[in-house]
Amino acid sequence: MPASTFLATQAGRQDACAPKQLLILIVLLLVCLAPASAQQIGNPPSEGGVTPPRGTYAIRNARIVTVSGPDIENGTIVIRDGKIEALGTNVSIPSGAQSIDGRGLSVYPGMIDAGTSLGLVEVDQGAAGTVDTSEVGELNPNAKAIIAVNPHSAHLAVTRVDGVTSAVTLPSGGLISGQAAVINLVGTTPLEMAVVPYAALVINYPRVGNRGGGFGGEQQQPVNLTEALAASTRQVEQIRKMLKDAEAYGRAQDAYAKDKTLPRPDQSVMLEALVPYVRGERLVIFRADRENEMRGAIRFAEELKLKPVILGGDDAWKIASLLKEKNVPVILTGILDLPTREDDFYDTLYENASKLQQTGVRFCISSGDGGPNVRNLPYYAGMAAAFGLPKSDALKAVTLYPAQIMNVGDRMGSIEVGKMANLVVTNGDLLETRSAVRYLFIDGREVKLNSRHTDLNDAFKNRK
Amino acid sequence: MKRTATARILLLTVVWCTSWINVPAQQPRPAEPNETLIRNATLLTITHGTLENSDILIRRGKIAAIGKGLKAAADARVIDAGGKFVMPGIIDCHSHSMLDAINEGSLSVTSMVRTRDVLNPNDVDLYRALAGGVTSLNLLHGSANAIGGLNTVVKIKYGHPIDEFIFPGAMPGIKFALGENPKRSNSTVLPGVTRRYPGTRMGVEEVIRDAFTRARDYKKTWDEYRAAVARRDKNLIPPRRDLQLEPLVEVLEGKRYVHAHCYRADEILMLINIADEFGFKVKTFQHVLEGYKVAKEIARHGAGASIFADNWAYKIEAYDAIPYNAAIMTRAGVVVSMNSDSDERARRLNIEAAKAMRYGDLTEEQALKLVTINPAIQLGIQDRVGSLEVGKDADLAIWNGHPLSVYSRVDTTFIDGEIFFDRQQDLAQRADLLKERAQLEQAEPNRPPARGVSPQAPRGRRPSHADDDLWEGDIYQP
Numbered sequence: 001m002p003a004s005t006f007l008a009t010q011a012g013r014q015d016a017c018a019p020k021q022l023l024i025l026i027v028l029l030l031v032c033l034a035p036a037s038a039q040q041i042g043n044p045p046s047e048g049g050v051t052p053p054r055g056t057y058a059i060r061n062a063r064i065v066t067v068s069g070p071d072i073e074n075g076t077i078v079i080r081d082g083k084i085e086a087l088g089t090n091v092s093i094p095s096g097a098q099s100i101d102g103r104g105l106s107v108y109p110g111m112i113d114a115g116t117s118l119g120l121v122e123v124d125q126g127a128a129g130t131v132d133t134s135e136v137g138e139l140n141p142n143a144k145a146i147i148a149v150n151p152h153s154a155h156l157a158v159t160r161v162d163g164v165t166s167a168v169t170l171p172s173g174g175l176i177s178g179q180a181a182v183i184n185l186v187g188t189t190p191l192e193m194a195v196v197p198y199a200a201l202v203i204n205y206p207r208v209g210n211r212g213g214g215f216g217g218e219q220q221q222p223v224n225l226t227e228a229l230a231a232s233t234r235q236v237e238q239i240r241k242m243l244k245d246a247e248a249y250g251r252a253q254d255a256y257a258k259d260k261t262l263p264r265p266d267q268s269v270m271l272e273a274l275v276p277y278v279r280g281e282r283l284v285i286f287r288a289d290r291e292n293e294m295r296g297a298i299r300f301a302e303e304l305k306l307k308p309v310i311l312g313g314d315d316a317w318k319i320a321s322l323l324k325e326k327n328v329p330v331i332l333t334g335i336l337d338l339p340t341r342e343d344d345f346y347d348t349l350y351e352n353a354s355k356l357q358q359t360g361v362r363f364c365i366s367s368g369d370g371g372p373n374v375r376n377l378p379y380y381a382g383m384a385a386a387f388g389l390p391k392s393d394a395l396k397a398v399t400l401y402p403a404q405i406m407n408v409g410d411r412m413g414s415i416e417v418g419k420m421a422n423l424v425v426t427n428g429d430l431l432e433t434r435s436a437v438r439y440l441f442i443d444g445r446e447v448k449l450n451s452r453h454t455d456l457n458d459a460f461k462n463r464k
Numbered sequence: 465m466k467r468t469a470t471a472r473i474l475l476l477t478v479v480w481c482t483s484w485i486n487v488p489a490q491q492p493r494p495a496e497p498n499e500t501l502i503r504n505a506t507l508l509t510i511t512h513g514t515l516e517n518s519d520i521l522i523r524r525g526k527i528a529a530i531g532k533g534l535k536a537a538a539d540a541r542v543i544d545a546g547g548k549f550v551m552p553g554i555i556d557c558h559s560h561s562m563l564d565a566i567n568e569g570s571l572s573v574t575s576m577v578r579t580r581d582v583l584n585p586n587d588v589d590l591y592r593a594l595a596g597g598v599t600s601l602n603l604l605h606g607s608a609n610a611i612g613g614l615n616t617v618v619k620i621k622y623g624h625p626i627d628e629f630i631f632p633g634a635m636p637g638i639k640f641a642l643g644e645n646p647k648r649s650n651s652t653v654l655p656g657v658t659r660r661y662p663g664t665r666m667g668v669e670e671v672i673r674d675a676f677t678r679a680r681d682y683k684k685t686w687d688e689y690r691a692a693v694a695r696r697d698k699n700l701i702p703p704r705r706d707l708q709l710e711p712l713v714e715v716l717e718g719k720r721y722v723h724a725h726c727y728r729a730d731e732i733l734m735l736i737n738i739a740d741e742f743g744f745k746v747k748t749f750q751h752v753l754e755g756y757k758v759a760k761e762i763a764r765h766g767a768g769a770s771i772f773a774d775n776w777a778y779k780i781e782a783y784d785a786i787p788y789n790a791a792i793m794t795r796a797g798v799v800v801s802m803n804s805d806s807d808e809r810a811r812r813l814n815i816e817a818a819k820a821m822r823y824g825d826l827t828e829e830q831a832l833k834l835v836t837i838n839p840a841i842q843l844g845i846q847d848r849v850g851s852l853e854v855g856k857d858a859d860l861a862i863w864n865g866h867p868l869s870v871y872s873r874v875d876t877t878f879i880d881g882e883i884f885f886d887r888q889q890d891l892a893q894r895a896d897l898l899k900e901r902a903q904l905e906q907a908e909p910n911r912p913p914a915r916g917v918s919p920q921a922p923r924g925r926r927p928s929h930a931d932d933d934l935w936e937g938d939i940y941q942p
Contacts, residue, residue, distance in 0.1 A: 018584055025872060034653060075695050122777065122780050123777055123778070123779060123783055124777070124779065125650050125778060125779040125780075126644065126649055126650050126779045126780045127779075127780055129675065142629075154777070155777065160774075215922065231570050287714075298664065336808065336812070337808065338589065338807060339592075340807045343588075343901065345890070346591060346592045346595045346890070347595070347895060368643075371773075372775070372776050372777040373775070376774070379812075379815050379870050381870075382815075382869075382870025382871055383812070383870065385870070386870065386871050386872060386873045395468070431870055431871075432479070432870055432871075433815055433818035433819055433821065433822050433868065433870055434818055434821040434822055435822070436822060436866060445842075452786075453683065453776075453786040453787060453788065453823075456756075456784060456786045456788075457756075457786055457788040457823075457824070458794070460756050460757050460759075460792060461756070461788065461791075461792050461795075461824075463757070463760070464760070
């Protein structure tokens with residue numbers, strides 16, 4: 001039982017008949033996590049945490065921003081069995097469908113943030129019991145985000161009510177961090193949330209001088225270049241060796257499956273986890289921001305025949321033609337970071353997306369945030385649009401592009417018949433701060449627009 | 465005259481020598497004209513509504529006229545801003561930009577230290593803030609202790625001598641801090657090191673109570689001495705000056721504003737009570753994440769609130785933060801501002817302001833006030849800046865679209881009528897700067913060695929949040 005579930009239990013409703021052992025555990029947890037337990041962790045009770053049912057809905061007379069095709073004015077969308085069943089200006093509405101008047105409203109596909117730790121961390125500081133992002137050790141290919149995603153994290157509702165309906169949630173520690181999942185931001189269990197439970201392997205590509213990924217901007221210390229280069233080469237070699245071992249492991253297991261007279265190879269949970277990735281069946285996400293790291297990651301992926309995606313990509317504009325040539329997509333997480341170098345132009349990172357778009361590099365825009373600020377995803381795209389990215393691409397960069405990069409573009413990211421009904425109904429431009437979300441559908445389920453924040457607002461706004 | 469000329473040459477030499485580090489704004493500027501006329505813009509005056517297709521005339525650093533069809537002198541700089549928006553310069557009421565040190569955290573009361581002593585005018589993040597339409601900053605001491613150091617209010621006159629940054633007439637202030645940071649809850653205490661008092665919210669209250677008890681005694685001692693001097697008593701010995709207590713006496717006398725970092729409702733009420741008891745006012749609660757729970761008490765005390773738009777859950781005391789905070793407190797009558805507490809966020813405070821429309825339905829005008837006149841009031845500079853009014857300082861920015869839209873950016877930022885950021889100038893310089901950079905990289909001393917220890921890099925950027933109030937996970941060394 002994960003600690004967060006315990007916390008939710010003890011904070012919400014304590015079971016008077018709990019066995020003694022459980023009580024002792026709870027008391028121990030209370031002692032260890034005194035600050036964490038002082039306030040309620042997780043969704044407010046009114047949310048319930050229960051997956052809402054799928055229904056049949058018709059959103060009528062709305063402006064439908066399909067993203068993949070032209071906008072449809074005064075259009076109707078029919079949602080049934082979790083999918084977009086029909087779409088257009090002349091659509092027959094099934095009997096029994098709940099009708100939603102969409103006049104003056106716009107329907108968008110739900111936004112997707114491809115670079116988060118949503119559900120893996122509740123409170124970053126002072127509540128270590130709620131942090132499940134980084135496993136101990138350098139090589140953890142078998143650590144899977146979907147195992148530790150807390151479906152009752154308050155971050156999920158807070159994020160989705162602002163129109164972000166799906167995310168990639170990634171582990172972050174060590175050299176091989178583990179496996180990322182594509183999730184919908186609603187569900188009672190991790191499985192109900194999972195769109196692709198094992199979507200990508202996450203590798204922090206080693207940085208000369210210090211670890212790649214994580215927060216940048218460390219104070220520059222004098223570095224012994226010889227030592228630093230040797231260290232990063234050693235780290236790359238560590239990753240290479242494990243991936244090669246996994247290749248060999250996969251071959252040995254296959255051979256044994258065909259011919260049981262062969263000596264039975266030992267099972268390894270770590271190598272087993274890597275097999276689909278070293279065979280190029282699934283994506284490998286490399287966290288890399290600087291030019292050298294990205295070049296290294298691309299070479300490394302080519303050598304080992306992996307399917308690479310760059311996560312971070314602050315310097316991607318510098319190697320745009322290489323990214324294009326190698327067809328390596330980039331999940332940009334640094335649009336709103338301060339420029340990397342003191343003498344970078346002030347808009348270097350604001351412009352990054354626009355430069356990739358002009359070169360024809362596949363990219364998407366992410367908040368790169370652990371959880372609390374993922375709801376700000378549209379403003380990352382908005383800033384890119386303020387600095388040269390066409391508005392239509394800014395919208396795609398948080399809807400269709402992340403879906404395509406994560407290989408779920410056939411199921412999500414735009415409004416098309418047959419796609420998953422992840423829809424956001426707004427009273428204005430989806431990326432504009434002042435617009436408000438009016439209705440929300442995830443997986444064809446109408447999701448209430450309340451969250452920990454709306455509940456606290458309702459509780460206190462009229463206090464006299 | 466001669467000395468001035470020499471100083472100028474010296475300054476130019478310094479500017480030239482350092483230009484490779486602080487690239488964009490250190491270029492010599494052309495002489496500023498006496499008058500600037502911005503024509504045909506939409507003026508977001510803040511205090512007098514929105515004026516379409518209007519002009520604004522700047523003369524010798526002040527707003528000289530606002531209206532339609534204004535005329536300027538023949539040698540004036542005339543900017544056609546058709547389709548563009550002009551708003552007052554954004555005022556960031558919580559910044560640690562350009563500070564070479566943030567926290568004197570060795571004691572729980574450090575009212576003797578001043579941010580004024582650690583200002584670095586070459587911090588490139590100042591230029592980046594200008595490019596976001598920001599013109600003034602409230603530079604606060606950190607939140608490591610219950611009573612921190614003294615603040616400095618500046619205009620971002622990037623490229624000017626440091627003395628010209630200081631905002632003339634701004635009210636002096638002091639930083640207080642409550643909750644996890646002065647408790648040092650999230651700091652690692654090294655083995656063998658005694659923890660600094662206080663370690664609880666109880667102790668934080670006692671530190672403040674003790675300091676003001678001493679300050680009250682100290683004030684009495686001086687009052688008695690001054691009365692004796694006035695009576696022309698003989699053989700008087702003046703009391704010993706106490707640099708720690710002097711700023712607190714100024715607080716008691718209403719001559720210095722208290723800017724108090726806080727999170728939880730209980731600690732907000734605690735400080736209100738102690739302030740009432742000692743007879744001083746809290747000018748602003750900073751961050752004040754749970755302000756919405758006690759909005760009426762804050763309003764009754766007359767305090768302002770300077771907040772994040774929507775930050776939450778980065779630590780336990782931030783778990784009940786909600787983005788409706790601005791709206792709830794505004795409706796309760798609290799003067800609210802949106803601050804950055806971050807060199808990164810300072811660049812997009814316009815969007816932070818817009819969030820108050822999304823969460824809690826503030827009007828456009830209310831949202832704009834959060835980053836203009838309201839922070840000006842909180843810093844005692846509302847007669848100089850914070851709105852477009854004739855007679856006020858010409859601290860303003862031209863935006864290429866409505867500043868509350870995510871699709872807008874700043875074209876030009878003025879302070880005292882002088883251009884400190886101009887996008888077209890910035891773009892025009894780039895080719896030359898890149899060429900210069902390439903040449904410098906080729907120069908022998910700058911080539912990276914193939915092996916061995918790299919040369920000491922120029923002073924690196926401060927971590928973007930390691931020393932602000934969001935992130936306090938530092939090692940505590942007394």
